[in-house]
């Protein structure tokens with residue numbers, strides 16, 4: 001049975017990377033190299049770790065668990081704080097992010113899933129972000145939050161957050177702080193977040209039967225403050241707690257519990273107890289992985305059929321050329337025989 005990383009779905013012709021608009025993305029990746037000249041101190045490394053961790057929280061607790069899934073409630077002020085904090089992670093606006101993420105759950109691992117690894121691991125990790133097709137906000141997917149004018153403003157001017165943070169970092173910590181604290185932590189933060197779209201659908205274990213290939217991975221959970229329990233999350237999407245058991249470390253949830261204690265967060269949703277021991281992969285048929293295997297097998301068959309068809313075309317052209325050349329030689333010989341004196 002095919003279990004590798006073979007591409008299952010051919011991408012739509014409109015799904016391709018725009019190299020020109022990807023230049024800023026590439027430049028941000030190059031910016032941390034400036035540390036060769038600026039040098040690095042422990043203070044810069046700590047700043048980098050703090051900015052990574054705090055901004056990861058804004059993405060996981062804010063963009064993901066709150067704006068995408070309503071897994072707890074906040075008042076309008078804290079909602080705005082969470083949205084602004086999320087923009088500093090340089091992952092565009094909260095409405096853009098959450099609307100696309102809702103589509104991921106709606107179409108997970110089907111041809112309509114924007115970043116399924118079944119379209120290619122590299123595509124699911126970063127390719128789709130560099131594609132113009134998905135740059136607009138699908139307001140129809142997120143009318144519940146699009147009704148707030150302050151969120152629409154932040155979504156439109158989502159560059160304000162990152163620029164504010166970058167300038168503040170530079171003023172407070174100098175060029176080294178900017179290079180290591182802001183740029184390096186931004187690159188690490190990007191790829192930490194992207195792992196949930198790519199690796200968390202390929203590597204790890206499945207506990208629950210879901211209609212997709214989502215996995216649970218401790219490593220990804222540690223890097224993403226708890227988002228690595230992705231199979232749990234696909235199983236009960238509305239739960240603010242993604243590490244369902246005490247041993248499943250979920251830093252975002254612990255922080256949300258602390259914020260509930262001080263009255264910032266309310267109505268934290270947890271997975272219903274009856275679901276925790278139900279629909280286990282080990283007890284029955286895993287339809288999600290079955291569909292994934294079928295899709296990957298379809299991809300292999302389709303590319304094998306393309307290769308076969310290419311080989312056939314090549315062979316057919318070769319035979320036709322040989323026949324044409326033989327006919328021409330025969331005609332030449334016949335002409336020569338006619339003109340030769342008897």
Ligand SMILES: [Zn+2]
Pocket residue numbers: 064068069101105233237
């Ligand atoms: Zn989600």
Ligand SMILES: [Zn+2]
Pocket residue numbers: 104108196197201214230234
């Ligand atoms: Zn997923």
